[in-house]
Amino acid sequence: MFELRPLSLEGIAAALEKAERYRVLGEPFETESICLDILEVDPRNGAALVMLILALTDQFRYRFTETFDRARGLLERLPDDYSRLYYRGLILERAGKASLRQGVQGSGFIAYPYFRDAMSCYEEAEPLRPRGNDDVILRWNACARYLNRHPEVRPQPVERTLDMLE
16 A cells, blocks of 8 residues: 655645636546545545545546535535535535436436435525525526426336225
8 A cells, every 4th residue: 555645734725726727628636636645634625525525426426326426425525515515415416417327217307306306405505595696596597497398307206006805
């Protein structure tokens, strides 16, 4: 096993910029690694924490269960209820999209509750949002449009059984 080398506190700002660049380039594993390095020396770094959550959701297509659980586990470290609700919603929304990308039969039924739970998080976060910050409204609307445009994403029908007469 290799022992990891710690970043300097002075290098955190540049490391955050690099992590953002890797994320934009579609390199979520590199982004994750940089964020973990930052959080090792500055555990309360909110920007690194948020970017780590986003990098984990970017990895849903590769290893869903592990990254979904890790991303959700980071929510408690966010500083306030608004952030926890907003990013919980974002994780759920991206989980819904990842479920659909799998393309398995019934994936619309699997994805639907993720979208609805995300929308519930956004609704709950709305009254807590900072003045002038409409991110939760934008995300809620994006989910609504997605559901409106993809009729295959819907609740699973409830099977009705006929009671047998004895």
